[in-house]
Amino acid sequence: MKMAIRGLGTINYEERAKDTDYKKRLNKVMTEKEAVETFLHDGDSFCMGGFVMWRQPESIMREIARQGKKNLSIIDESGNYEGIDLLVELGMLDRIDIAYTMTRQVGAMSGTPALERGLREGLPRLVEAGGVLATPKDKVKSDVPSLKIVDWTNFQVSLRFVAGAFNIPFMPCRSSFGSDIPKYNKEIKEINDPYENKPLILIPAYKPDVAFISVQRADRRGNGQIWGFKGTDYWKARAAKYVVLLTEELVPTEKIYENPGLTVIPAYCTDAVIHLPFNCLPTGCFGCYTVDGINFISHLRQRQSRDGALKWLDEWVYGCKNHFEYCDKVGWEKLDRLAKSEHKLNRIPG
Amino acid sequence: MGHLYTTREKYAPEQLEEMKEKYTPPELVCSAGSREVIDREVVFVGIGISDLAGAIAKLVHTPNVILVAEAGYIGFPSVAVLISPADNSAGAMAMCHQSLPEVFIDQQSGFIDVAYLGFAQMDKYGNVNVSYITGQQVKMNGSGGGGDIASSAGRVVYTVEFNPRQWVEKVDYVTEPGFLDGSRNARKKANLVGGGPSAVATNRGVFRFDPETHELYLAEVFPWQDEEDIEEVRKSFPWDLKVAEELKIMEPPTERELWALRLMDSTSQYIVASMMDRPLGRIVREGKLNLEGYDEFLGLTERAIREVLEFVS
Numbered sequence: 001m002k003m004a005i006r007g008l009g010t011i012n013y014e015e016r017a018k019d020t021d022y023k024k025r026l027n028k029v030m031t032e033k034e035a036v037e038t039f040l041h042d043g044d045s046f047c048m049g050g051f052v053m054w055r056q057p058e059s060i061m062r063e064i065a066r067q068g069k070k071n072l073s074i075i076d077e078s079g080n081y082e083g084i085d086l087l088v089e090l091g092m093l094d095r096i097d098i099a100y101t102m103t104r105q106v107g108a109m110s111g112t113p114a115l116e117r118g119l120r121e122g123l124p125r126l127v128e129a130g131g132v133l134a135t136p137k138d139k140v141k142s143d144v145p146s147l148k149i150v151d152w153t154n155f156q157v158s159l160r161f162v163a164g165a166f167n168i169p170f171m172p173c174r175s176s177f178g179s180d181i182p183k184y185n186k187e188i189k190e191i192n193d194p195y196e197n198k199p200l201i202l203i204p205a206y207k208p209d210v211a212f213i214s215v216q217r218a219d220r221r222g223n224g225q226i227w228g229f230k231g232t233d234y235w236k237a238r239a240a241k242y243v244v245l246l247t248e249e250l251v252p253t254e255k256i257y258e259n260p261g262l263t264v265i266p267a268y269c270t271d272a273v274i275h276l277p278f279n280c281l282p283t284g285c286f287g288c289y290t291v292d293g294i295n296f297i298s299h300l301r302q303r304q305s306r307d308g309a310l311k312w313l314d315e316w317v318y319g320c321k322n323h324f325e326y327c328d329k330v331g332w333e334k335l336d337r338l339a340k341s342e343h344k345l346n347r348i349p350g
Numbered sequence: 351m352g353h354l355y356t357t358r359e360k361y362a363p364e365q366l367e368e369m370k371e372k373y374t375p376p377e378l379v380c381s382a383g384s385r386e387v388i389d390r391e392v393v394f395v396g397i398g399i400s401d402l403a404g405a406i407a408k409l410v411h412t413p414n415v416i417l418v419a420e421a422g423y424i425g426f427p428s429v430a431v432l433i434s435p436a437d438n439s440a441g442a443m444a445m446c447h448q449s450l451p452e453v454f455i456d457q458q459s460g461f462i463d464v465a466y467l468g469f470a471q472m473d474k475y476g477n478v479n480v481s482y483i484t485g486q487q488v489k490m491n492g493s494g495g496g497g498d499i500a501s502s503a504g505r506v507v508y509t510v511e512f513n514p515r516q517w518v519e520k521v522d523y524v525t526e527p528g529f530l531d532g533s534r535n536a537r538k539k540a541n542l543v544g545g546g547p548s549a550v551a552t553n554r555g556v557f558r559f560d561p562e563t564h565e566l567y568l569a570e571v572f573p574w575q576d577e578e579d580i581e582e583v584r585k586s587f588p589w590d591l592k593v594a595e596e597l598k599i600m601e602p603p604t605e606r607e608l609w610a611l612r613l614m615d616s617t618s619q620y621i622v623a624s625m626m627d628r629p630l631g632r633i634v635r636e637g638k639l640n641l642e643g644y645d646e647f648l649g650l651t652e653r654a655i656r657e658v659l660e661f662v663s
Contacts, residue, residue: 050436053436054438077450099497100492101489101491101492103488103489103490104488108625108626115489116489119487119489130482130492132484132522133484133487133488136487151481153493153495154454154493155495155498158450159451173458174458174543175502176498177527177542178530178536178537179497179525179526199540200541227447228436228447229421229422230448230449230450231421231436232451234449235449290438291434293647294634294639294647298634301634337644341651342438344655345439345652345655346441
């Protein structure tokens with residue numbers, strides 16, 4: 001298994017020359033299935049664009065589940081609740097680096113039922129959370145190593161991508177002095193800076209194998225345009241080895257030239273473009289469609305128990321061959337309603 | 351600051367009894383919290399109650415504050431309650447769309463004057479835990495941006511519904527640094543750039559921190575909180591909670607504050623305690639997963655946002 005942290009230090013240019021074949025393509029359009037097959041392998045680390053309930057490529061999580069990947073690690077600030085929990089339910093994740101998990105946020109329901117079940121009962125998998133809690137070993141015997149959760153703050157997770165994008169081994173910051181986060185997370189280091197001789201917190205770089213990023217508009221060559229908040233997306237696109245854009249709209253490059261300021265991910269970062277409307281569902285996409293709260297809550301209710309979650313997986317993940325079958329299943333008239341609701345508030349210009 | 355103070359004598363005993371029942375806990379928290387901001391400050395809002403308090407401040411007390419949401423939305427005019435920091439309603443009328451690290455970089459540089467946060471456990475010196483309850487094998491949400499905000503925002507106003515279990519001698523895990531061990535200049539010695547917690551606004555009064563000892567004390571109460579009530583509040587603490595010598599009496603939520611709260615949360619995202627009793631929860635519970643259910647829920651949200659937009663634009 002590969003370790004979750006890698007790529008610290010200098011770039012291996014030989015390796016990059018091989019990797020950049022995709023980045024040099026003039027037409028990077030692929031299907032979701034192809035992109036996951038091509039770029040995400042067992043043991044890989046990956047990250048997702050967007051932030052809490054908005055512009056998160058949740059469809060790719062369902063595709064990863066369908067392809068039965070193993071030993072993955074994911075790093076995210078906050079969000080992708082449904083997607084992360086679905087991979088936890090399937091035991092596909094070995095490690096989660098995260099700042100916020102929405103546990104027990106949604107009324108009396110758990111926002112991440114599989115994670116909580118793992119921590120309590122060891123099913124679907126033993127969990128070791130932040131070096132503080134672990135599934136009681138006397139309750140469950142399992143040879144499979146525990147799923148490891150590593151705690152950071154939002155800023156620290158985003159700085160990991162910034163450092164990765166800078167191609168330097170770390171970024172300093174001032175968050176978490178006196179907090180227990182660096183006490184339990186030994187990858188966070190404290191040093192005295194060589195200029196002022198005062199303490200600084202160091203956050204190690206992260207270069208995930210793949211970044212999946214949802215954008216509102218992209219061309220075939222992989223120029224990605226984002227409306228609304230940018231999250232940490234353009235740093236993620238520069239830190240990751242492979243960048244896969246999921247776009248609501250696939251446009252000719254002339255259209256990109258009309259608003260170059262919105263192109264936050266230039267073509268040279270991108271390896272693949274998937275034209276996939278409504279790929280963020282059940283989260284929303286600024287200017288395109290709003291959050292599908294009804295589906296999110298009703299699915300979350302189904303997933304509370306292990307049995308319910310397995311049934312839900314059969315129906316909503318394995319029961320759909322691809323994202324369009326998922327959309328069929330939700331019902332296009334409902335998707336149109338979500339789009340209409342967003343358009344009353346925001347519309348992408350042009 | 352927009353503090354609104356009064357005296358108990360202003361109200362007749364029957365009035366106080368009536369007032370005590372009149373307001374819900376979230377209303378009291380939001381209104382007390384909204385009075386903690388100075389005009390023209392830059393205010394970092396969270397989600398739910400910690401968004402509503404800042405939004406009421408902007409709409410009612412301090413119109414020139416700049417609201418900031420974590421995902422990268424800056425300067426939005428309190429458009430509906432946020433259920434996530436990336437909500438379309440914040441982005442729709444924002445002055446600036448930027449990125450998440452930029453918001454935190456700006457905070458580390460001192461641009462954020464005050465931030466609203468919630469918490470699960472707090473100790474005597476304002477250190478906060480939102481990560482783990484070790485005795486009960488519970489993993490909570492975790493830091494999110496809270497650890498960064500508590501480290502670097504100018505000051506932090508915590509807004510929470512009062513719960514006796516949230517006060518502890520020692521937090522299970524320090525997610526958000528307060529005044530650490532309470533010693534003199536503890537934050538400065540630790541090299542934290544932000545000022546730390548300044549107030550804890552609850553439905554059972556506003557708590558502040560002693561400038562010398564950094565110890566939490568009860569600073570302000572609502573007019574109906576008599577000595578008995580204050581004693582009950584004090585007993586909820588595992589330590590001997592100090593009460594201000596000159597305890598201030600807050601005005602109850604004003605009509606204008608309540609109007610702003612209802613305007614921004616007309617779909618009851620937060621004023622109704624249980625998720626499943628709110629419109630979305632009710633629609634799901636009733637199994638209205640068809641287009642009609644979507645129409646009903648989205649219609650409610652759209653109307654709510656339109657009402658606010660009509661007011662602010």
